[in-house]
Each structure stands twice: as structure tokens, then as C-alpha cells.
Amino acid sequence: MTDVVFVDRENEIETILMHLESAKKGEGRILLLGGEAGIGKTSLMEEVKRMLAEDEVIVAEGRCVLGGGAVPYAPFTEIIDVIGEKHTPMPIREEKIGGAPLGLLGVSSAGAEGGIALLGMGEDEERKARMEDLSRERGQVFGEIVSYIRNASQTTPLMLIIEDMQWIDESSAQLLIHISHEIGEMRCLIIGAYRVEEVEENSPAYKLIESLSSARSVYLMELKGLSKEDVKKLIEEMTGIEAPPENFVEIMYRRSGGNPTFVKEALRALLEDGLARTPWDVEALERLAMPKTVREVIGRKIKKLPNACIKVLKYASIVGEDVDYEVLRRIVNMDEDDLLDALDTLLEEGILAESEAEDDEDVYVFTNFQTRAVIYNGISRSRRRITHRKIGEVMENLYSSDMEKWVYHIARHFYMGRDYEKALKYSIAAARRAKSVYAIEDAIQYYKWALRSMEKLGRKGEDMLTVLLELGNMYSMTARWEEAIPYYTRVIEGAMEGYPRYEAIARIRLGDTYRQMSMWEKAEENLDKGLEISERINDKSLMAEAERMLGYIHWRKGEYKDAVEHYMRSIGYAKEAKDEHVIGVNYIDLGNVYSDLGDDEKAIRYYNMSLEILEKFKDYAQIARAYNNLGDKAMKRGDWERAVEYFKKCEETAKKIGSMDMIAWAEFNTAEALARWGRLDDALKHCRRSIDILSRIGDTLGLGAAHRNMGLIYRYMKKWESAEDNFEKAVKILRDIGSPYIYADTLYEYSLLYLDTERHDKAFELAREAKKIFESLGATDYVRKIEDIIKDAKGCSNKQQSRVTGA
Incomplete structure (x- = not known):
């Protein structure tokens, strides 16, 4: 029987070649x-590569790893x-390991031996860790990779293939999103192939596809x-x-659903394995009871192998995706000749293949x-546990001089093998390395594995507090605030036993998390x-951090004098701490205060001053805030095009670090600018995306502002009922959380809806309430605008007034 690897797909090939x-x-x-x-995704790619064999194109492939927990990127x-x-x-960075850029792998050229101690063990180290900005460093690495790909494509076009993208790790997904912003000007085609049924909701692949699906220079193709x-x-x-007989074709088609791999494996089972009496034995085909997925077909094929091959496959499946021969030899407990014979058979059967990487000869x-x-899941849990531990020990001995490269694998095997002492050691090392990139x-x-290992071992003290703090930080920076809170709370509880600095840090981070909410x-x-404890231990950096966040809260509450006092104290402490x-x-925060007070010139000056500083640090989260607020100032001037440009910069910057809250703020602010510009359909799309994101991450303030903008859009569309519904949602949210400035502005916009629909009494009521709040805040510009609306009520003024939604 011929092993056909490809059939049809002319349209799909034409599309790929066109791209x-x-x-x-x-x-x-x-x-x-x-x-x-x-x-047939892989077969399609193989056919395209075959057609490009003589073309001036560099084809490079990378595969994502099952489970997503192996090696980032x-x-x-x-x-x-x-x-x-x-x-x-030009290389990304000078150091290389195994031909891969060191900057991409996140490996320290200083080596990892002795470098797996917990973070935060000493005050200086903790301060340094705190000062390092994750967004800055990751942005630099991503920028280097983009430059690397761009430079390569200038000489020779690139076609980069990412296989099994349904298993993509979070880091690779963020990198691909970053590349998507720049790829429109490169000579590069990236193809991400994924199994639709294995893209789980909220997985990195799900979020990646959702993020890219509406982006420019990104196209979707589903292989049917x-x-x-x-x-x-x-x-x-x-x-x-x-x-072949029509009934046989019909049954095969119905059972396979047109899946070519299913058809090929079913034919082999029927004809080569002797399950059918004749070539077209329909009864045998029906008795075969083929499942919907390919897994059981693979299982049937595995059972036909010699016992030695099955034994080798079981051990290999526990080792992982890449099976090092020396590791396999040491754990399989077989005569080496028998092992080599089994491997040769598995190569012939096409179940295993030799790695094509130059440095992976074995x-x-x-x-x-x-x-x-299929093989791994068929092994008992006890045997898997014992084997994982044994593999961890073998790898630990084999790769002691190359620990940076293997630490992820070693951590996994010791954790799965329940050797919690070693799992703790290597999980911390793996977590630190993953965080560095x-x-x-x-x-x-990895931090969770470390924490569970500590709990199993009964460990407490600074080590436990450090891991808990790191987990809180990781969840907070990705806007998963509800998940961050329990970790910070545990730090506070544990720090009361004589660790005041940890309590101060956790209090400040917890306060910041509640601030975000x-x-x-x-x-x-x-x-x-947190500030009280920081003052007691005289930690200027923590004092500056706490003062700034307190200033933010007073700003949101409309207490501008108190806000400025906190900001100035924060600046003073920051200067002492250099x-x-x-x-x-x-x-940025001072600019927001002056913006609310109507001093736009001063606000813009502060925003631009912040950009000059923050761009040196590559602090993308705060740079995004500055762009957002500059966009707001442009919108207030009626410069809709400039406003949209700033909001686009804000969103692109936020996407570099996966800052979902700032992405959402850029979206709903873009929506308002587009609505006032007259591009209502586009505005509606942006606003809906922002509401979806804000609802998921729990940003209540942002959600209120987004519903306010949705009400404004529907008002311009003259969809009065939808406009009123969204304004009501916005008013309820903003009134409950106590953010007077945005609340008053929403009342003002809401009053315009009632003027449009000639419900003057309701319009007066809302306008007067908004005026009262603005007067208490000292926002004189807005007081005058509302007075004009009240005076012109009989004329149902439709003036398009802007508002401020600084971040």
C-alpha cells in the first residue's frame, strides 16, 4: 500500500503562495x-516546502510543546x-548556547551553578529585583528578536512555520503579538498551525488567536x-x-469526517494488519468502530509493536518531547543492543525520528x-512518578555543567516524581530564569511548584514569603488581581513573625492591587x-512607592491638594533613593491632576517630561499611560485624528507587555475619538472589545468609563434605548466606586441624551448634579460648559464636548 502524504488542497496552496x-x-x-x-496541516506545509525547494526563501520551523510547561519560547x-x-x-546578543540567541533564552552568561537561591534573601538583592522593570527588559529582548528577523529577511525572504500552536506557551504568544506589530514592513511570512479542538478557552493560544484575529497583516485560514x-x-x-465500492467510500467518509490521517490509519489497520477479509470489507470497517479522534487509531498501531518497542516508547514518553539517548539508556534497563534494535524499529515505523539539530546527534x-x-496516559501513575524521579536524577548528573539549558526539564521531573527537596531547588531556578525573559x-x-514543594516539606520563613510575593507580583502584573490578593495576604500573615520589610512590601503591593480594582x-x-512600616525601617524606595499610590487614590477621589502633596513627597523620597x-x-500623575483642574498646558508638559524619563527605562506600562493621556488632551482639543494616533501608540505599547488593562483603556478612548469623528461603526467595535476585556479582568473604573462611551456612541447613532441603558450602567458603576470626576462627566454626557430626546427636566437634573460636583472639584472649565447647556436647554444643544479619562 502506497504511503500517500498529500491530496488536493490546491486552493489552500494558492492562498499560501499568494501571501x-x-x-x-x-x-x-x-x-x-x-x-x-x-x-492535513503538516502535509500541506510539507507540500508547500517541496514546491519552494528551488525558491530563494529561507524556511524555518519551530514546534510548540505539549502541555506548555517545558521551555519558554x-x-x-x-x-x-x-x-x-x-x-x-547581526546577532541578538553575543552569547549563544546551542546556536540559540542567549537573549531569547534568557540565560545568564555567568552560569547557573550557585545561582538558584531564592529571590529576596537580602535587602540589596530584593531592592534590585524590585527596581528592575519587567516590561523594560522583555521589550528589549522582543525588540532584538524583531530586528534579527527583519535583518535576515532583507537579504532573503523568510517563511517561518510554528507547528502545534495550540500548545504555544505564554511567552511565545506575547512575542508573536509583538512581531505582528512590525511584520507588515518585513519580507517575512509566519504561519501558525494549530488544532482548533485543542485550543482551550483562556489558554495562551486562545488569547493569541483572539488578539491577532482583528490585527492588520494577520489572516485566518481553517483547513476543512x-x-x-x-x-x-x-x-x-x-x-x-x-x-473502490461506493458504500466503502461512503462509510469511510462518514466515519473519518474527511480527516486524511484518519483515513490512512484506518486503511492500514484494515488492509495491512489483516483485519479485513477482502480489500473492501465493509463489515470489517464497521466493526473497527473507529473513534472520532486519531488517538485510538494510534493506540491500535502501538499495540502491534514488539514488546521491546512498547517498553522503549513508554520510557521515552515520560522523558519528554526530546528524548536524549543517554538519558533513555540509563533508565530503560535493557541491553544496549536490544535498545538500539528497538529504536531502529521505531524509526522505521515512523513513530520516532532522529533530531535534525546539529548539536542533538543522539x-x-x-x-x-x-x-x-496516548502512550504516557496509558502508564500507571505510580510508574510515572518513579520514572520521573529517576529521570530527574539522571539529568541532574548528566547536565551538571549545563544546568541553565536543562533546569526546566529537571524541575519538571523532580516535581512529577515527588522529590520535593530537589523540586524546590530546581523550580526556583526555573522560575527565576522564566521571569528573566x-x-x-x-x-x-514554577513558583507554584516551588510553593507546593515547600508546603510538602513544611518550610516557612523568608523563603516561603519570597515565593508568595513573587506569585502575587506575577498575577498582579497580568491584571489578574483577584488571584494576586491571596498571595499578598499570606505574605502579610507570615511576615508578622519578625519580617517587617516583607510585610511593608506586601501591604504596598496589596494596596496597589486594590487601587487597580x-x-x-x-x-x-x-x-x-505599608508606609508606616517603611518609615519605621527607613526604606526610602518603599516610602516613595506608597506615597505615589496614595496620591493616585486622592486624585481619583477628587482630592487634588492631598494628591499633589503625596506626589511631591514621593518625588522627594525617590530623589533620596536615586x-x-x-x-x-x-x-504622569501630576499631569493628571492639572488636567482635571483644566490646566492642559501644564498637564501636557508633565506627560512629555514623563516620556523623556520612562523611555530610557523602557517602561512600557507607564509609557502607555502617558500616550493615553496625551490622546485624551488631543481629544479635548477636537483633534480626533491626533487623538487616535496617541491611543494607537498606547495600545501598541501595552501589547508589548500584555498589559490588558491599558489595552482596554486605549480601546474605549479610541472609540470615543472615532465616535466624535463620525466613524460610529468602528467606534462600536473598539468599545465592545474594551468592555469584554475590562469585564474579564475586573477593572471596574475602566468598565464604567467604557459603558459611558458606549452610551455616547449609541446617542450619536440615535439608538436612544441602547444609549440610556449604557449610561445607566456607567452611572451606577462610577457612583458606587467614588470617582467624582469621571462620574460628573458621565452625568454631563447623559444629560445631552435627555436634551436630544426632549426630556428637559431629566436633563436639568443631571446637569445640575454634574455642575455641583465639578464646582467642588474646582474644574471651572466644565462648570462653564454645563452652565451653557442649561441656558441653551430649550434649543436642545448638541454640542460635542469632550471629557478626560486619564489613566
Whole structure:
């Protein structure tokens, strides 16, 4: 029986080649190729590569790892290696390991031996860790990778293929989003192939596809099942027999759903394995009871192998995706000749393949990741646990001089093997390394393994507090505030036993988390306690941090004098601590105060001063805030185009670090600018996206502002009922959280809706309430505007007044 690897797909090939031609002209793009397992994504890519064999194109592939918990940036590491072999643009960083750029891998050239101690053990180290800005460093690494790819594509066009993107790790997903912002000007086509049925909601792949689906230079293609005619053609080509019986084709088509891998494996089971009495034994086909997925077909194939091969596959599946021969030899407990014979058989069967990487001469890989999953899940938990521990011990001995490269794997095996002492040691090392390259989700996983290991071992003290603090920080920076709170709370409880500095840090971080959630009372309570402890231990950096956040709360509450006093004290402490970065952030906050007071010139000056400082630190989170607020000032001037440009910069900057809250704020502010510009349909799309994000992350203040803008959009559309519904939602949210400035502005916009619909009494009521609040805040410009509305009420003025939604 012929092993046909490809049939049909002419339209899909034409589409891919069309995108590649555009990329060659400098109009790079990303193509997201979805389809169920076995539908032919890999075969399609192989056919395209075959057609490009003589073309002037560098093709590089990288594969994502099952479970997402192995090595951050795994697909890009492979891709960069291939590019480096075929082309030599300016390197990302001088240091290299295994041909992969050190900056991408996040490896310290100083080595890792002795470098796996917990963070925060000493005051200086903790201060340094706190001062390091995650967004800055990750942005630098991402920028270097983009430059690397751009430089390579200038000489030779690139086609980069990411296989099994449904398993993409969070770090690779963020990197791909970053690349998407720049790819439109590169000679590069990136194809991300993924199994649609394995993209779980809220997984990195799900969020990535959702983020990229509406982006420019990104295209979607879903690979459907073969038609019945194509299933018939595949059967003919594999068997060499024309015109198979229609009933056989019909049953095969129905059972396979047009999945080509399913068809091929079913034919092999029926014909090669002797399950059918005749070539077209329909009864045998029906008795085969093929499942919907390919997994059980693979399981049937595995059972046909010799026992020695099955034994080798079981151990190999526990080792992982890449199976080092020396590790396998040491754990499999077989005569070496028998082991080599079994490996040869598995190579012949196409279940394993030898790694093509130059430095992996004795490494085997599974040709089908689902094969490994079927085998692994068929092993008892006890045997898996014992084997994981044994593998960890073998790797620890083998790779003691190259620990940076293998620490992720070693941590996993010791944790899965329940050797909690070693799991703790290596999980901390893996978490630190993942954090250093902003693989945040991976860092969270390893810190959780470290925490569980400590709990199993009964460990407490500074080590426990440090891990808890790191987990809180990881969740907070990704706007998962509800998940951050329990970790900070545990630090506070544990720190009361003689660790005041940890309590101060946790109080301040917890206060900041409540601040992000617009829970002002809880935020202020924790920040006050954190400040009190910081003053007692005389930590100027913590004092500056607490003072600034207290200033923010007073600003949101409309207490401008108190806000300025806190900001100025924060700046003073920051100067004593020689922390220019905190000074830059304070400039944004001071700009917000003067913006509310109507001194736009002063506000803009502070925003620009902050950008000058923060750009030196590559602090993308705060840079995004500054751009957002500059956009707000442009909107107030009626310069809608300039406003949209600033909000776009805000969103693009926020996407570099995955700051979902700032992405959402940029979206709803863009919506308002577009609405006032007259582009209502576009405005509606932006506002809906922002509400979806804000609802998911729990940003109550932002959600209120977004509903306010949705009401404004529907008002311009003259959809009065929808406008009123959204204004009511906004008023309720903003009144409850106590943010008077935005609340008053929302009442003002709401009053215009009632003027439009000639409900003058209601309009007067809302306008008077808004005027009263603005008078108490000293916002004289807005008081005058509301007075004009009240005077012109009979004329139902439709003036388009802007408001401020600074971040």
C-alpha cells in the first residue's frame, strides 16, 4: 500500500503562495492555519516546502510543546537556530548556547551553578529585583528578536512555520503579538498551525488567536476535511485500485469526517494488519468502530509493536518531547543492543525520528505528539512518578555543567516524581530564569511548584514569603488581581513573625492591587500600613512607592491638594533613593491632576517630561499611560485624528507587555475619538472589545468609563434605548466606586441624551448634579460648559464636548 502524504488542497496552496509573494515585496504577514488533528496541516506545509525547494526563501520551523510547561519560547528558539544556520544577520546578543540567541533564552552568561537561591534573601538583592522593570527588559529582548528577523529577511525572504500552536506557551504568544506589530514592513511570512479542538478557552493560544484575529497583516485560514470525492481519491492512491465500492467510500467518509490521517490509519489497520477479509470489507470497517479522534487509531498501531518497542516508547514518553539517548539508556534497563534494535524499529515505523539539530546527534523526537500523549496516559501513575524521579536524577548528573539549558526539564521531573527537596531547588531556578525573559505564565507555574514543594516539606520563613510575593507580583502584573490578593495576604500573615520589610512590601503591593480594582478604602488602608512600616525601617524606595499610590487614590477621589502633596513627597523620597524612574511615573500623575483642574498646558508638559524619563527605562506600562493621556488632551482639543494616533501608540505599547488593562483603556478612548469623528461603526467595535476585556479582568473604573462611551456612541447613532441603558450602567458603576470626576462627566454626557430626546427636566437634573460636583472639584472649565447647556436647554444643544479619562 502506497504511503500517500498529500491530496488536493490546491486552493489552500494558492492562498499560501499568494501571501508569500506579498511578503517578498516587503508586505509581511501572519497566517493562522487552523484545523482538527490529522486534517492535513503538516502535509500541506510539507507540500508547500517541496514546491519552494528551488525558491530563494529561507524556511524555518519551530514546534510548540505539549502541555506548555517545558521551555519558554521553544518554537522561536528552533526558528532562530535555523535562520542562524542559513543566514548571519547581526546577532541578538553575543552569547549563544546551542546556536540559540542567549537573549531569547534568557540565560545568564555567568552560569547557573550557585545561582538558584531564592529571590529576596537580602535587602540589596530584593531592592534590585524590585527596581528592575519587567516590561523594560522583555521589550528589549522582543525588540532584538524583531530586528534579527527583519535583518535576515532583507537579504532573503523568510517563511517561518510554528507547528502545534495550540500548545504555544505564554511567552511565545506575547512575542508573536509583538512581531505582528512590525511584520507588515518585513519580507517575512509566519504561519501558525494549530488544532482548533485543542485550543482551550483562556489558554495562551486562545488569547493569541483572539488578539491577532482583528490585527492588520494577520489572516485566518481553517483547513476543512476532505470532500467525499477527495476521500475516494486518497483511497485510490493508497491502495493503487481505481473505483473502490461506493458504500466503502461512503462509510469511510462518514466515519473519518474527511480527516486524511484518519483515513490512512484506518486503511492500514484494515488492509495491512489483516483485519479485513477482502480489500473492501465493509463489515470489517464497521466493526473497527473507529473513534472520532486519531488517538485510538494510534493506540491500535502501538499495540502491534514488539514488546521491546512498547517498553522503549513508554520510557521515552515520560522523558519528554526530546528524548536524549543517554538519558533513555540509563533508565530503560535493557541491553544496549536490544535498545538500539528497538529504536531502529521505531524509526522505521515512523513513530520516532532522529533530531535534525546539529548539536542533538543522539536525540530522538516523536513524529506525532499525540502518539506520545496516548502512550504516557496509558502508564500507571505510580510508574510515572518513579520514572520521573529517576529521570530527574539522571539529568541532574548528566547536565551538571549545563544546568541553565536543562533546569526546566529537571524541575519538571523532580516535581512529577515527588522529590520535593530537589523540586524546590530546581523550580526556583526555573522560575527565576522564566521571569528573566518575561515568560510570566511559565514563571507562575514554577513558583507554584516551588510553593507546593515547600508546603510538602513544611518550610516557612523568608523563603516561603519570597515565593508568595513573587506569585502575587506575577498575577498582579497580568491584571489578574483577584488571584494576586491571596498571595499578598499570606505574605502579610507570615511576615508578622519578625519580617517587617516583607510585610511593608506586601501591604504596598496589596494596596496597589486594590487601587487597580478601584477599591479605594481597602487600597488606602493597606498603603497607609505599608508606609508606616517603611518609615519605621527607613526604606526610602518603599516610602516613595506608597506615597505615589496614595496620591493616585486622592486624585481619583477628587482630592487634588492631598494628591499633589503625596506626589511631591514621593518625588522627594525617590530623589533620596536615586530612583529617576519613580520620578517619571509621578510626572504622569501630576499631569493628571492639572488636567482635571483644566490646566492642559501644564498637564501636557508633565506627560512629555514623563516620556523623556520612562523611555530610557523602557517602561512600557507607564509609557502607555502617558500616550493615553496625551490622546485624551488631543481629544479635548477636537483633534480626533491626533487623538487616535496617541491611543494607537498606547495600545501598541501595552501589547508589548500584555498589559490588558491599558489595552482596554486605549480601546474605549479610541472609540470615543472615532465616535466624535463620525466613524460610529468602528467606534462600536473598539468599545465592545474594551468592555469584554475590562469585564474579564475586573477593572471596574475602566468598565464604567467604557459603558459611558458606549452610551455616547449609541446617542450619536440615535439608538436612544441602547444609549440610556449604557449610561445607566456607567452611572451606577462610577457612583458606587467614588470617582467624582469621571462620574460628573458621565452625568454631563447623559444629560445631552435627555436634551436630544426632549426630556428637559431629566436633563436639568443631571446637569445640575454634574455642575455641583465639578464646582467642588474646582474644574471651572466644565462648570462653564454645563452652565451653557442649561441656558441653551430649550434649543436642545448638541454640542460635542469632550471629557478626560486619564489613566
